[in-house]
Amino acid sequence: MFGVVYYLIALFFYVLSLPLLLLAALKSKYTDSIPARFFLKDFSLRTRPHFWFHACSYGEIKSLEPLIGAMGNVPILITTTTQTGYALTKQTYGKLGYIEVKFLPFEIFIPFWKSQLSHLQTLVVTEAELWPQLFMTAKKIGAKTILINARISTRSYPKYKRFAWIYKKIFACIDTIYAQESQDLHRLKALGAKSVIVFGNLKIISKPTLTASYPKSPLLTITAASTHPKEEEPIIKAFLSLKHSRPRTWLILAPRHPERFGIVENLLKTLLEGSGYTYKVFSETGFVQDCDILLVDTLGELCNLYAISDIVILGGAFAKIGGHNPIEPAFFHTKLISGPHIFNQNALFEAIEGYTIIEIKDLLATLLQEQSLPKASIKDSHNKLQILLEAIKSPTHRNQTNT
Secondary structure, eight states, rough: HHHHHHHHHHHHHOOOOHHHHHHTTTSGTTTTHHHHSOOOOOOOOOSSOOOEEESSSHHHHHHHHHHHTTTSOOOEEEEHHHHHHHHHHHHHTTTTTEEEEOOOOOOOGGGGGGGGGTTOOOOEETTOOOOHHHHHHHHTTEEEEEEEEEEOOTTTTHHHHTTHHHHHHHHOSSSSSEEESHHHHHHHHHOOOSSSSEOOOOOGOOOOOOOOOOOOOSSEEEEEEEEEEHHHHHHHHHHHHHHHHOEEEEHHHHHSOOOGGGHHHHHHHHHHHTOOOEEEEHHOOOOOOOOSSSOOSSSSHHHHHTTTOOEEEEESSTTTTTTOOOHHHHTOOOOEEEEOOOSSSSSHHTTEOOOOOEEEGHHHHHHHHHHGOOOEEEHHHHHHHHHHHHHSSSSOOOHHHHO
């Protein structure tokens, strides 16, 4: 009954939204996604997939790469809802004949894929892509359904609770949920989810990729990464004080947001004036080591820098930002220092070991004791990948009956 009522409501809002959808389709950012999702452009599947992965955006598609890469050459369908996600998926998998890439059709159209999904064994959906027809269609054909990387933030939880009766129906169609942390598990169960497992963030199974190889300096290399306002100044001052007792040290400074690169350079000019210390700017000189501070004012370099760093000071957690991804510096076994405000990255910090949490006022004292700092590492990432693969590939009751 719920399925019929929900379908009719979705159909009503679809018809109501048609004028807006037609107008939006004229915008360049929607010229591909809206015709495909709402007007059946390139709707039919050319393959009969055994496994279906669905993710919303660029970042979620990126996080699936290790999992999809380990699946083998089996028929796979990958769907997404955003242009950036679709573009990355096509770029990564478009030339592989056994993988088909599609925009996810709007709810009222998904059931019409049912006849083309007769071989489907497992549907895997990431994070909060809780489309009822997506899961109901998979269950109607006897496929296993899995939600991975599931997370419900403190901010969004009240919104979920207002529609708890709907989510209870959706969760009834999901066989297993892999939550990012224990707080997510409790919230998901409160909303009606049954089989929920705390797994951690999917990023823990992703290996960072290097886009350039830089030489390791004989000096102690400290990288301050993804820094925010009110973080750069105390970090630079702590580094300059460290230089008095540890002259064979240099700093790589990589602010988080491009619009602040100029502001940080002006700060460097002020703090270094008359000190005898020098800085250089990455976009002007490239990677060089003949300076005391290298300001990295381009994006996409962090993993390249982590690979040659002895110490990483991870920004966004000394200020009350919520922290940033510690998995990448942990992968390279750096000595990782973070502030205490990691509330947006709890699941990722739980997945690593050997990091140091301090207040910004204690940074100099911590750097002076750098030889005693532990090296960070990722906990058990290989086994995590195997757990997901086994869950996805293990046959459903329907598959066992048919064999």
